[in-house]
Amino acid sequence: MQHFDIVLALSSIAISAEGARASQQIERLRDALAKTDPEQAAKLGRLLSRSDRRQTMAPMAFEEMRATADAARRQLQGEQLTQSSPLPTDRETGTPLARVIFPGSTLAEPPVLIAPLAAAVADLLEEWNQAEALERLGAKPNMRCLIYGPPGVGKTKLARYLAHQLGLPCVEARLDGLTSSFLGTTARNIGALFEFADRYRCVLFLDEFDAIAKARDDAQEVGEIKRVVNTLLQSLDARNGRGLTLAATNHEHLLDSAVWRRFETRIEIPKPDAPARDNLLRQFLTPLDLGVIEMRLLVWATEGMSGADLESLVAAGKRFLVLHGSEGVADSRRTGLAKGSGRGRVLLEALRRQAFLNARLFQEDRRAALIGPEEAFDTVLEVAGFTQTEAGALLGLSQAAVSRRRRRTNG
Numbered sequence: 001m002q003h004f005d006i007v008l009a010l011s012s013i014a015i016s017a018e019g020a021r022a023s024q025q026i027e028r029l030r031d032a033l034a035k036t037d038p039e040q041a042a043k044l045g046r047l048l049s050r051s052d053r054r055q056t057m058a059p060m061a062f063e064e065m066r067a068t069a070d071a072a073r074r075q076l077q078g079e080q081l082t083q084s085s086p087l088p089t090d091r092e093t094g095t096p097l098a099r100v101i102f103p104g105s106t107l108a109e110p111p112v113l114i115a116p117l118a119a120a121v122a123d124l125l126e127e128w129n130q131a132e133a134l135e136r137l138g139a140k141p142n143m144r145c146l147i148y149g150p151p152g153v154g155k156t157k158l159a160r161y162l163a164h165q166l167g168l169p170c171v172e173a174r175l176d177g178l179t180s181s182f183l184g185t186t187a188r189n190i191g192a193l194f195e196f197a198d199r200y201r202c203v204l205f206l207d208e209f210d211a212i213a214k215a216r217d218d219a220q221e222v223g224e225i226k227r228v229v230n231t232l233l234q235s236l237d238a239r240n241g242r243g244l245t246l247a248a249t250n251h252e253h254l255l256d257s258a259v260w261r262r263f264e265t266r267i268e269i270p271k272p273d274a275p276a277r278d279n280l281l282r283q284f285l286t287p288l289d290l291g292v293i294e295m296r297l298l299v300w301a302t303e304g305m306s307g308a309d310l311e312s313l314v315a316a317g318k319r320f321l322v323l324h325g326s327e328g329v330a331d332s333r334r335t336g337l338a339k340g341s342g343r344g345r346v347l348l349e350a351l352r353r354q355a356f357l358n359a360r361l362f363q364e365d366r367r368a369a370l371i372g373p374e375e376a377f378d379t380v381l382e383v384a385g386f387t388q389t390e391a392g393a394l395l396g397l398s399q400a401a402v403s404r405r406r407r408r409t410n411g
């Protein structure tokens with residue numbers, strides 16, 4: 001396309017002024033260009049992903065964050081928690097029952113969430129800004145929030161991020177560490193933990209929350225377990241209105257229904273959808289920057305993976321690149337794959353390697369495609385919706401060569 005630099009500049013201006021509406025049209029342009037000019041399409045793709053990152057829960061501007069933190073402090077009672085406040089400990093072993101993360105001590109990047117969920121979470125924070133307006137209606141911001149979903153989707157990350165954005169210290173306890181084989185001790189530990197959290201202005205974050213429920217399954221003493229659950233229920237009730245309580249679990253079905261009901265907000269974090277995977281992959285890939293087609297291949301191959309899975313896949317990919325890729329062109333003798341050029345091929349090889357080394361990571365159909373014979377990549381790419389030109393770019397072949405191979409395999 002002629003005058004592309006002007007088009008790119010205009011696109012950038014349009015996105016900042018018009019956001020989603022402009023992005024939609026620029027996406028159309030990117031897709032149209034992908035066939036004729038992959039490089040220009042890649043530039044538009046990068047522009048879109050930058051703006052995307054801004055739209056999916058951008059970190060709040062400093063001023064905005066301070067206003068939220070001030071509002072949260074005004075709403076909550078209690079003393080100020082400092083580095084020297086003594087932590088609650090297990091009476092028998094002396095181990096601390098919680099750790100405290102102070103705002104500003106760590107960099108809390110927002111988790112990447114599917115777009116509607118990101119908007120809902122942003123609202124949860126905004127409620128604190130509007131606390132006074134809420135009060136006039138006899139309402140309060142959300143005080144008890146349960147986060148659940150499959151492993152590795154960012155539950156812990158979201159809880160820490162919320163505490164950080166509210167500018168409050170986060171008293172973080174893993175309940176699996178707090179439950180003792182002696183249920184009496186467990187109940188006492190829960191009591192001590194809540195007593196500590198209630199005394200200060202803070203967020204209480206109960207991670208691995210299902211540990212309580214599991215204790216109930218393992219134990220024999222029915223009466224004792226009831227006591228543990230009752231202590232938890234009473235502690236949650238007593239804390240209501242005093243401070244924010246967040247809990248996270250992989251096993252929400254194990255939770256006692258009375259405990260479940262105590263949470264007014266229950267956020268389910270699902271596995272990331274395609275746009276969220278694209279976003280996460282780009283974050284983890286930094287400083288590497290892949291083109292539009294390569295990103296599409298990655299997003300396709302990672303269907304069904306969690307954020308943590310994507311992170312480990314990218315880490316493995318970077319190791320592969322250092323061992324086998326030189327300036328983006330793989331050494332065909334060492335990988336055993338036929339010669340070809342381009343980053344697409346290195347990427348395919350890296351994915352194929354992981355499909356062998358980390359078999360469970362991939363969805364079955366994706367894995368079967370990746371570990372098949374190399375000529376089969378063509379078919380795979382066709383099924384995944386890549387045009388002949390795109391497949392050619394990935395495999396380092398001309399469009400004519402891809403066309404010939406496809407005719408041959410398709411009979």
Ligand SMILES: Nc1ncnc2c1ncn2[C@@H]1O[C@H](COP(=O)(O)OP(=O)(O)OP(=O)(O)O)[C@@H](O)[C@H]1O
Pocket residue numbers: 110111112113150151152153154155156157158248249250280306307308309311
């Ligand atoms: N949605 C996400 N956004 C950004 N990073 C993520 C996301 N999901 C997972 N990750 C990455 O994976 C790591 C693990 O995430 P996290 O511990 O928050 O998951 P979890 O849902 O609490 O997992 P578990 O069920 O094992 O406790 C994070 O440190 C982060 O690097």
Ligand SMILES: [Mg+2]
Pocket residue numbers: 155156157207208248
């Ligand atoms: Mg977790």
